[in-house]
Amino acid sequence: MDNIPRQPPARSVFNGMVGVGALLVFDGKGGVTRHEPSATAPAVPLRGFKLIVGNSKSPEFKVWLREELGAFNADLLTAPSTRARCTVMEDKALVMLRVARPGAAPDDVGRQLLTLWIEKGRVIIATELNILDFLGLPRWEQSHHAPVSPADLVARLGLRAADRLEPLIEMLGDGLDEIEEALILKNHTKAQDNLEHLRRTLINFRRLVWPQRDVLNTLEIEDLSFFTAKDRLRLREASARSARMGDELQALSERAVLVHEQMIDDRAEQMNRIMLVLAAVTVVFMPLTLITGALGMNVSGIPFADHDSAFWLVSLGLVGLAFGIIWWMRGRHWL
Incomplete structure (x- = not known):
């Protein structure tokens, strides 16, 4: 029984996480249509584009990438990376984003790589993330509010990534509030341990947020022929969202520094009080010791x-x- 191969979940197959991926055609007016990737290539509307989504670890999808983009570009799409970045080659762009995994905790974000190949009329996404559920494909199909351009799609990806990070940043703020409360209650040992952990977490979050903002800024200012003024505005909005999160992280970092300085001041004050008591005892007993010694x-x-x-x-x-x-x-x- 253990040798029987297990069938992949139907949802994973439907969303392109198994096999050669999933193919969607956007009409540029808010509509989206799903097609079978193995079928005849569908016609793309004049103002629309098509999206191909696949699992970066799927052998079938890797083979298809090599046939479509060549070995070098296919390896760029599927190679693991630790930082978000944007690279423009002629009239094409390679974009790498990092997204927090679902249900992540602030101290264990579990970032997932999201790599996009963007060209006129086509976007290819290689990722282990269930990207169609991440973007909310069912809502697009029901509301007729799908992306109208490749830049719009990238902007929505940036916004969805920010949506996952914002609750985690709020949790970091709540954690800092608890540390300040512990200081008020004079629980310095617990506050010190929690503050060190929080500051390390803030550093990791800044490494995630700031490169994301730079990617969107770079894509906005690059001279890609198929980007319109509206596309650049959408990218600017998504970049501003990431910048606001970065500013909030910076504010939390500054608060953490102030809390750390407050801890140092409290310890210095406590040490001064101890030294004052010891000095007072010395002043009181020094003449008494002299008299008793003489007698x-x-x-x-x-x-x-x-x-x-x-x-x-x-x-x-x-x-x-x-x-x-x-x-x-x-x-x-x-x-």
């Missing part, structure tokens, strides 16, 4: 040496002297 010398002629109540008299005198020193120090506002 304890093993020589003749010590005052009150033969008096029966000498110990108690000296003790009372020392206590009175100690209270006098404390009163004098409080009068000078040292305590």
